[in-house]
Amino acid sequence: MRNGIAKRQEALDQADLVAGNGLMSRRALLTAGGRMTVAAAAGGMSALAVSRSAAAEALSVPPSMTVPGAPMSGYGQPSPYEEAVQRGVLKPYGDLAPGTGVSMTPLQHLAGTITPNGLHFERHHNGVPSIDPETHKLLVHGLVKQNLIFTVNDLLRYPMTSRTCFLECSGNSFFNSFPKPMQMPCGMIHGLISGTEWTGIPLATLLDEAGVDPKGKWILAEGADSAGMSRSVPLDKVLDDCLLALYQNGERLRPEQGYPMRLLVPGWEGNMNVKWLHRIKVTEGPTETKDETSKYTDLQPDGIARQFTFPMGVKSVITHPSAGLAMQGPGFYEVSGLAWSGHGTIAKVEVSADGGNSWAEAALQEPVMSMMLVRFRLPWRWDGSLSRLMSRAVDDQGNVQPSHEAWAKQYATGPAGNLYHCNAVQTWEITAEGEIANVYV
Amino acid sequence: MSMSKRALATAGLVLALSSVSARSEPQLGQPISDADIAAWDISIPPSGEGLPPGSGTFAEGRDVYAQSCLRCHGEGAAGKPADALVGGQGSLSTDAPQKTVGSYWPYATTLFDYIRRAMPLESPRSLSDKDVYAVTAYILGLNGIIPEDAVMDAASLPDVQMPNRDSFVSWYPSPPR
Incomplete structure (x- = not known):
């Protein structure tokens, strides 16, 4: 009898296998709509049954049910039991340039697709500036009818839109370009990636207000940090889907993400999503900044370098x-x-x-x-x-x-x-x- | 009754008007003159447009370098503890490419732009334009790209031919075939 059940289960399990070494049908987890199917639930349970251990101990009352809990708070924090979930910090120049480097999202400890704001990866070129939104301004100039300057309060009054997209540093997974595979957690290799709902103003609105000259084909975007981080972005992309982002997953941007505002260039190199954005200059061609020539260009074995490889690959x-x-x-x-x-x-x-x-x-x-x-x-x-x-x-x-x-x-x-x-x-x-x-x- | 009809009609008119003008509302940008944005308008494209007055030489640049750059970029800009700024020419197609200003950077204007906006790391925007021209001349001279007696200014800097200028291929709007 027992033997018969085991045999039947084995047959069921075999039926679920879809590729070598134990991979099971995706139907065993989810349908396209995200619901478990009845047949799949059975398959999943049989799989669990394989590793079921000895009977559990008798239950006692959880201590948390016997005393009042903590009171309310102004800004919630993760459970203290999750303290080990931290970004991994890399400072290639050490104390010489402590604000130059990256911190990487611990992907192996997260689920879903939205990155918590406090765990969003960082890439800074000379530290996180401290910016008072009362004094920060955005300048739009160059090949426009009229130079315009906007205060943060002005910008908060514009019609906004939200875009949920990934943001990936062009250097993400750089450890895997090394000749030998490096041994470190998943997030230290691949953690320069985030998924975020960004809310802000279509850049097209502000450029329209300034009146772009038909000769303008690119913009130069510059940050108000001490690296003056600057990148050129083709105007076609800017007008298509770029945002002046003010909010990150519902709250105002974190300082590490460009508070009070950053450029959002969906799908393209993270470096182009200039943080602490304070200047947009409409130009005829690319400005050929340090970060689009000596950096963020991709050297081939023949000594030729690919430039302006903007979209992040599949x-x-x-x-x-x-x-x-x-x-x-x-x-x-x-x-x-x-x-x-x-x-x-x-x-x-x-x-x-x-x-x-x-x-x-x-x-x-x-x-x-x-x-x-x-x-x-x-x-x-x-x-x-x-x-x-x-x-x-x-x-x-x-x-x-x-x-x-x-x-x-x-x-x-x-x-x-x-x-x-x-x-x-x-x-x-x-x-x-x-x-x-x-x-x- | 007639009041509410009139109110409706007015509301309709307001809606119609607002949809006509919605495209660029709320128009809160304040005009500002070119003169008043000068302190911010520091980016320099390869044409050299926007380069400031002033000039500098290799010899002057050596002094600026000793004072502001040497600590991180080392003797002769050979690097350590920060990046090397000289050497590596001819190395890019080997197994050990070395990217420096001399071997890799395609435009001399970028060097001026970057030093002026971002260097020295602990006090960016502290060098005078003259000092930036001078230290630019020093680094270009160390790389053998310009003669040691060359004067760098708004006219001469954009004309500097960087050795690796033609080794970049644009992948925008699409990769080369």
Whole structure:
């Protein structure tokens, strides 16, 4: 009898397998609408049954139910039990330039697609300025009928719009451009990415008010920080979908994100989304600033550098399981991760658990939006053996995320080789001991 | 009755008017003259448009460098603890490319623009325009891009030919075929 049930369960489980090394049908998790199906629920439960442990202990009354809780507060904070969830800070020049560097979002500890404001990655070129919104001003000038200057209070009165999109530093995943894979948590490799609802004013409104000269084809956007961070952006993109962002996930921008205002350039290099924005100059051509010539250009092996490679390429990374987390023994896991494309909308994410020998399509969590992070999921039964997990995204423009090898051979290597636009497939190797390592396949 | 009809009609008129003028409302930008934005208008494109009066030489630049740059960029701008500003010419297509002002930067105007806006790191905007011209001349001279007796000013700087000028390919609006 018992043997019969086990056999039946095994048959059910086999029916759910869609690719090598234990990957199960995405139907076992989600339908397109995000609801579990009846058949899939059964499949999921049978998977859980495999790893069910001994009976639980008898319950006692939780102490939290026996005393009054803490009172209200003016601004809420994460649970003290989540204190370890922190951005990872890198200061390449150390104390010489403490405000130059990055802090990276701990992707392996987050779920969903919206990045909490306090964990949004940072990339600063000379620190976070302290800016009083009463004195900050935005100047629009150059090839316009009339130079205009706006106060923050003026700008808060304009009609606004919201855009939920990803923001990725062009140097995200730069560790994976190194010749040998670096061993560090997922977020330290891929954490220069965020998903945020930004609210602000279409830049077209302000440029329209100033009256753009037909000779104007680009803008120069400049920050009010001590790096005077400046980038050129084509006017076509500016008028199409760029925002002067004032709000981040509902609240005013954090200082690290450009308070009181930043440029939002959906889908394009994070560096172009100039923080602490205080000047927009309409120009005929690109200004060729330091950050669009000596930096944020992509050196090829032949010594030629790609310039103005604006959209961030189609990309995905598995965040669960990933480096920085530990496996908890063989059995059921939900493989999940993030996918995005600066060229459009994610069409498909495939997952492999056998190092790329076989692939299965993951479920995409709705809503799937253009130039926004998408959460993908696929159930997996880990048998406890050495496994290689990979994900590969495809967007609606037909762009396919490249393998590590295909990505790397486009670019110069070495310490001053190319660090930008690394959208190579990430492979996590899971050992029989349950450790998770970064490997190149 | 007639009152409310009139109110409705008025409301309709207001709606119609506001939809006509909504395109660029609320028009709160304040006009400001070119003279009054001079302190902010510091970006310099390759044409050199906007370069300020003044000039500087290699010899003058050596003094500025010793005082304001040496601590981070090292003797002869060879780098350490911060980035090297000289050397690396001819290295970009090798296995160990070295990106410096001399080997990589395509425009001399960018050097002036960047030093003026962002350097020295602990006190940006503290150098005079003359000092910026001078230290620009010093770094270009160390790289052998201009002779040591060259004078850098608004006329000469945009004419400097950087060695790597033609090694950038624009991927906007689309990658080259």
